[in-house]
Amino acid sequence: GAVVSQHPSRVICKSGTSVKIECRSLDFQATTMFWYRQFPKQSLMLMATSNEGSKATYEQGVEKDKFLINHASLTLSTLTVTSAHPEDSSFYICSARDRGGENTGELFFGEGSRLTVL
Amino acid sequence: AQKITQTQPGMFVQEKEAVTLDCTYDTSDPSYGLFWYKQPSSGEMIFLIYQGSYDQQNATEGRYSLNFQKARKSANLVISASQLGDSAMYFCAMREEKGFQKLVFGTGTRLLVSP
Numbered sequence: 001g002a003v004v005s006q007h008p009s010r011v012i013c014k015s016g017t018s019v020k021i022e023c024r025s026l027d028f029q030a031t032t033m034f035w036y037r038q039f040p041k042q043s044l045m046l047m048a049t050s051n052e053g054s055k056a057t058y059e060q061g062v063e064k065d066k067f068l069i070n071h072a073s074l075t076l077s078t079l080t081v082t083s084a085h086p087e088d089s090s091f092y093i094c095s096a097r098d099r100g101g102e103n104t105g106e107l108f109f110g111e112g113s114r115l116t117v118l
Numbered sequence: 119a120q121k122i123t124q125t126q127p128g129m130f131v132q133e134k135e136a137v138t139l140d141c142t143y144d145t146s147d148p149s150y151g152l153f154w155y156k157q158p159s160s161g162e163m164i165f166l167i168y169q170g171s172y173d174q175q176n177a178t179e180g181r182y183s184l185n186f187q188k189a190r191k192s193a194n195l196v197i198s199a200s201q202l203g204d205s206a207m208y209f210c211a212m213r214e215e216k217g218f219q220k221l222v223f224g225t226g227t228r229l230l231v232s233p
Contacts, residue, residue, distance in 0.1 A: 032218055043209065043225045044163075049218045057218065091161060095221070107221050109155075109163035 002028045004096050006110030013084055014118055021079045021113045023094030029074035030096035034107065035067075038091040050077040084117045091115075121145075122212050122224035129229050131200045138185070139195040139227045141210030149215040152193040154184065157207040157226075166208075169193055171215075200231045 003026040013019050023033055031052050036044040048069050049057040056069035066088075068080040077096075081088050091114050095107040121144040131137040143152065154166040169177045169184045177184045185194040197204060210224040 034218075034220065036223075044223045046220055046222065049220060051218075093161075093163065095163070097219070108165075112161040112163075114161070 002026075002096075002098050002108040004030075004094065004108045004110040006094055006113050008113060009111055010114045010116075012116045012118065015085050016083055018080055018082045019084055019115060021081075021092055021094075021115075023077045023079070023096070023110050025075045025096045025098075025108070028096075028098040028108075030077075030098065031074065033071060033077040033094055033096045035069060035077075035079050036093045036095065038093060038112075040091075044093060047079075081115065084115070086117045089115055089117045122210055122222055124210055124224035124227050126227045127225075129227055131197075131229065131231055133202060133231055133233050134199055136196060136198045137200055137229065139197070139208050139210075139229065141193045141195065141224060143191050143193060143210075143212050145191075145212065145214070147214055147216065151213040151215065152184070152186070153211040153213065153221065154182070154193075154195045155209045155211060155223075156204075157209060159206070163209075167195065197229075202231050202233065205229060205231045 005024045007022045033050040035047045037047050038044045046059050047062045050069045050071040052071045058064045071077040093112045094110045123142045150171045152169045156164040167177050167179045167182045167184050169186045176186050181198045183196045207226045209226045211221050213221045
């Protein structure tokens, strides 16, 4: 199957700093990528839909100024957690759909990035 | 708005037995897709099986089958011949077929397979 890579897999930062997480589709082009957040023992909550070359679409309740999303190319989307605080500590997962794939339209997920804000 | 419900926070099954994980959904769209994903403790999301709303037959993928009952809006996952490696979180998800085709997840069921 298609491969989506996330980096970093783990990051620890001090409160008040900004953290960037990258999501790359390695062997396909992804017009649309999705960013999810998962708290311990909870489900994946969709944060935003990232579209190549345009502004991201955020879900209700997600602060767009807090979680900056950039989808500059068909293979890369980035999530920047600005001025991170301990409550932002979570598991962030990206996913992407192969724009040209002849498949069920399944999303391919990255490995996830665990953010810990001290 | 889409809604996915998984009513079983946890399930136990003995190795080699079959287990059914429940999932119900609610949508006003006539066209949608239903998915099951497995999430082991490592955190990765592993695609298991897909069912389209217009598919006439229940989807099957190896030991996984999806019991799709459209009128009841349920899409239960059946795992046959459970293995110890099946212990994980299982998420049911629904994709709307319009707009960005977002995938929305249920709350998940933790499956524990015992020897």
